Amino acid sequence: MPALSLVADITLPWAFSHPFTTLRVVASCVDLLGILSENNERLTLAETDRIIMSTMCFVVVCLGLTIRLEWRAAMTATKDAASKSYLLGFTLIELLVVIAIIALLMAILTPALARVKKQAKKVICQSNLKQWGIIWSMYADDHDGYFSDGVFPNKPVGWGERSQWIYALAPYGDTKGKIRFCPVATKVPAEAVQAKGLPFPATAWRWKWDEWDECGSYGANSWSYNPPPQRTALQGRVSDKHWRRAHVKGAANIPLFLDCRWPGGGPSQTDTPPAYDGEPYGGREMAWFCTDRHQESINSIFLDFTARRIGLKELWALKWHRTYDTNGPWTRGGGALAEDWPEWMGNFKDY
Numbered sequence: 001m002p003a004l005s006l007v008a009d010i011t012l013p014w015a016f017s018h019p020f021t022t023l024r025v026v027a028s029c030v031d032l033l034g035i036l037s038e039n040n041e042r043l044t045l046a047e048t049d050r051i052i053m054s055t056m057c058f059v060v061v062c063l064g065l066t067i068r069l070e071w072r073a074a075m076t077a078t079k080d081a082a083s084k085s086y087l088l089g090f091t092l093i094e095l096l097v098v099i100a101i102i103a104l105l106m107a108i109l110t111p112a113l114a115r116v117k118k119q120a121k122k123v124i125c126q127s128n129l130k131q132w133g134i135i136w137s138m139y140a141d142d143h144d145g146y147f148s149d150g151v152f153p154n155k156p157v158g159w160g161e162r163s164q165w166i167y168a169l170a171p172y173g174d175t176k177g178k179i180r181f182c183p184v185a186t187k188v189p190a191e192a193v194q195a196k197g198l199p200f201p202a203t204a205w206r207w208k209w210d211e212w213d214e215c216g217s218y219g220a221n222s223w224s225y226n227p228p229p230q231r232t233a234l235q236g237r238v239s240d241k242h243w244r245r246a247h248v249k250g251a252a253n254i255p256l257f258l259d260c261r262w263p264g265g266g267p268s269q270t271d272t273p274p275a276y277d278g279e280p281y282g283g284r285e286m287a288w289f290c291t292d293r294h295q296e297s298i299n300s301i302f303l304d305f306t307a308r309r310i311g312l313k314e315l316w317a318l319k320w321h322r323t324y325d326t327n328g329p330w331t332r333g334g335g336a337l338a339e340d341w342p343e344w345m346g347n348f349k350d351y
Contacts, residue, residue: 121183122294125259126307128179132218132257133305135172140246147245150225150234161234162222162264163207165257166214182259184293185217205262219260219288223321224303237266241321243303251303253326254319255289258300258310262288267320269328275342289315296348313341314351 140147148168150161169175181204189206204217226244227234234242243254262281265288272284277292289298290312297309310318316330327333330340332350339346 118295122299122309125182125184125294125299126309128182129218129257129299129301129307131173131179133301133307135169135175136256136301137246137305138172139169145245145247146226147224147243148226149228149231150222150242151228151231157231158235160207160209160212161225162220162262162266163212163214164225165220166207166212166263180216180218182217182293182299185259185261188215205260207263214263216263217259217261218257219262220257220264221255221320222264222266222285223324224254224256235266237321241323243322246303246305248303250319252306254303255300255310256303256305258289259291259293259298260288261291265289267315267324269316269320269325269330271316271330273330273342273345276344286315292344311349311351312345313348317351 136147148164150164152160152164152167166175185204188204204215205219206213206215208214222234222237223241224243225234227239227242232239246256248254261278265285267284267286267289271286274284274287274290279287281287291298292312293299294309297311298315299307300310301307313330316328316336317326317333318324319326325334330336336350338350341348
């Protein structure tokens with residue numbers, strides 16, 4: 001803090017004499033801090049000091065260069081022509097000092113700027129999901145509050161049922177546009193590659209079957225469908241456990257559509273966590289959703305169509321289906337300890 005006070009003592013007089021430049025610098029700082037404070041994220045005191053001090057140091061450099069140029073311009077009025085060319089330039093030492101200061105500022109700011117970039121992607125992801133929330137709610141409003149039945153017309157039983165939202169929601173907006181992709185996971189696999197279970201968490205999924213060739217990086221909670229009366233299960237998921245409709249009791253804790261490595265999944269409270277980020281499926285439906293896209297979390301919309309972040313360990317504490325135990329073996333209520341989790345998740349927040 002003494003260093004910060006010293007910089008303030010130097011820059012404040014200059015700031016008052018150059019109000020418009022100062023306002024632009026302050027506005028840039030506010031924008032930077034604003035991005036980082038989205039979704040209840042807060043900068044630490046050290047990070048805030050680092051950003052403010054770096055900005056003030058930049059102002060000091062600009063101030064020094066301005067004074068140097070003004071002084072040299074004044075000196076040329078009293079010197080001969082031979083000396084004027086020297087006075088109007090910078091010495092090697094001066095240039096090296098400026099370069100060193102700029103390099104120092106970049107080193108100070110780089111960690112904060114990297115976090116800004118990650119936070120910006122998280123905000124864009126949530127914006128995408130809020131648009132999906134509108135699309136899902138439009139469908140439910142047109143069908144007396146119910147979701148689609150999870151069945152593709154004219155297809156064999158079990159065919160692509162976790163992906164049926166792609167077909168059902170298509171008439172309700174630009175569902176094939178950019179909102180299909182989380183900005184962290186936009187790389188689509190090659191034409192001939194079936195993406196299911198590939199250990200690349202930053203890669204979008206690609207579902208290619210018969211005439212269908214779809215891709216994205218969000219997926220549905222496969223327990224949300226409204227199975228037809230003649231179906232006792234959808235791909236092994238018992239019909240009676242499905243939510244079927246929106247705005248049920250506890251809707252704010254029931255995931256509907258979220259960051260995912262496959263078009264959908266129907267987790268169980270006994271699903272074990274992936275051994276590493278991006279581990280192949282291995283029969284555990286929770287693995288589709290448990291991927292570290294947004295700093296120990298993913299984003300989701302819920303059955304009340306609100307959007308928020310979900311801590312990765314919190315996935316096991318959500319109400320995925322009607323009989324799901326939110327105090328299962330991988331929750332704090334079920335006795336799970338930090339050392340029970342895979343190493344890559346051990347330090348994540350417990351739920």
